[in-house]
Amino acid sequence: MTAEDGTDRPEGKVVALDxxxxxxxxAGLMAAEELARAGRDVVLAEAKPSAGRKFLMAGKSGLNLTKDAPVDAFVAAYGDAADWLRPMLEEMGPEAVKTWAEGLGQPLFTGSSGRVFPEAMKASPLLRAWLGRIPATLRLGWRWTGWLGDAWRFETPEGPCFLAPRVVVLALGGASWRRLGSDGAWADWMAERGIEIAPFKPANMGFVVEWSDHMRPHFGAPVKAIRLITGEKSVRGEAVISARGIEGGGVYAVSAAVRDGAEFAFDLTPDLSKGEVAARLAKKPRKQTLSRYLGKALGLDPVKRALLQEWGRPLPQEQELARLIKHLPVRHQGPRPIDEAISTAGGIRETDVDDTLMMRAMPGVFVAGEMLDWEAPTGGYLITGCLATGRWAGLHAARWHG
Structure with missing residues (x-):
């Protein structure tokens, strides 16, 4: 891929592109690769000074590319969007993603939970190999700012530029991690064309908790081996206590339901029934403090005991205390801000695109990635969803000749 900064583009001139x-x-890189593979002359415009910034950030903690799971189970994780995305995920699902990454020279391994990672455990080697393979012109620092008439308007390092492409794939991301490029500004430009998008909402995010002072010693501590309950659904996982609230993989797994109004509670003893907890509580020696006994008899570590006091005091007796330990309501003040979310829900609705991901109101304009109104949990689903929709949009855009 060749990077250019646009110095040869005179201000005000409309430049024709394929x-x-x-x-x-x-999503954008996958679309560009499919377009180029089909013989189209591709220009890839990126607002930031380098490509794949959010992708690289995701790889800092280990690049979770996908999850090794049967197709039906994998697709089901996309919730309300599962039927919509199924054809794309069947063609670019876990097995295809693994083949793609290995084709870029990245050996993979699968963890005990089924999550698939590059052996390098980071994104940079894969991204370098991928950029080197895509025969497209990469223009960095080119920020799309809407339209001037029918021309696509960009702010570039050398001033305004106006493009007239035959076909376009939009892969601008959602509205989280603004500093990495996904700011959702494109929603206003879509509105100029009469396209109403589903409002952005945070996804895979933590929740605000206004802690009392006695929780300060536990900031940064994990809450291990709990069950997180949202209505009739529950998942086993972990949470992390921070000065701002609660976060972590277990929280992210239930965050969409909690965001949308479901109750939220912790089961602090997922391996014990309520009856077993009550029976053990009934055996507490009179002279032993409750806190010490909770640790000894129920295995509640200091963090769990602190949470029980934080959200449950004054603590009730035996049967009621057992019920509280098994269903401790999480007192939160709502999701963390959208810009801190790992991903977002909302965006261009299924009804606004056809089966090829082309905008119904804008022939020749295709959409991919987090711009579309779908959400998925962490664990490889997000990246696979972006790759799958990017590939789908690129394949169909390659066939468009207007």
């Missing part, structure tokens, strides 16, 4: 992809994250 194929334009806007956004150089996983």
């Amino acid at each position: 194929a334009l992809v806007i956004g150089a994250g996983p």
Whole structure:
């Protein structure tokens, strides 16, 4: 891939192009590759000074590319969007993603939970190999700012530029991690064309908790081996206590339901029934403090005991205390701000695109990645969803000749 900064583009001139992809994250890169593979002359415009910034950030803690799971179970994780995305995920699901990554020279391994990672445990080697393989022109620092008439308007390092592409794939991301490029500004430009998007909402995020002072010693501590309960659904996982609230993998797994109004509670003893907890509580020696006994008899570590006091005091007796330990309501003040979320829900609705991901109101303009109104949990689903929709949009955009 060749990077250019646009110095040869005179201000005000409308430049004709064959194929334009806007956004150089996983969805945009996949779309650009499919377009180029089909013989289209591709320009890939990226607002930031380098490509794949959010992708690289995701790889800092180990790049979870996908999850090794049967197709039906994998697709089901996309919730309300599962039927919509199924054709794309069946073609670019876990097995295809593994083949793709290995084709870029990245050996993989699968963890005990089924999550698939590069052996390098980071994104940079894969991204370098991928960028080197895509025969497209990469223009960095080119920020799309809407339209001037029918021309696509960009702010570039050398001033305004106006493009007239035959076909376009938009892969601008959602509205979280603004500093990495996903700011959701494109929603206003879509509104100019009469396209109403589903409002952005945080996804895979933590929740605000206004802790009392006695929780300060536990900031940064994990809450291990709990069951997180939202209505009739529950998942086993972990949470992390922070000065701002609660976060972590277990919280992210239930965050969409909690965000949308479901109750939220912790089961602090997921391996014991309520009856077993009550029976053990009934055996507490009179002279032993409750806190010490909770640790000894029920295995509640200091963090769990602190949470029980934080959200449950004054603590009730035996049967009621057992019920509280098994269903401790999480007193939170709502999701963390959208810009801190790992991903977002909302965006361009299924009804606004056709089966090829082309905008119904804008022939020749295709959409991929987090711009679309779908959400999925962490664990490899997000990146696979972006790759799958990017590939789908790129394949169909390659066939468009207007």
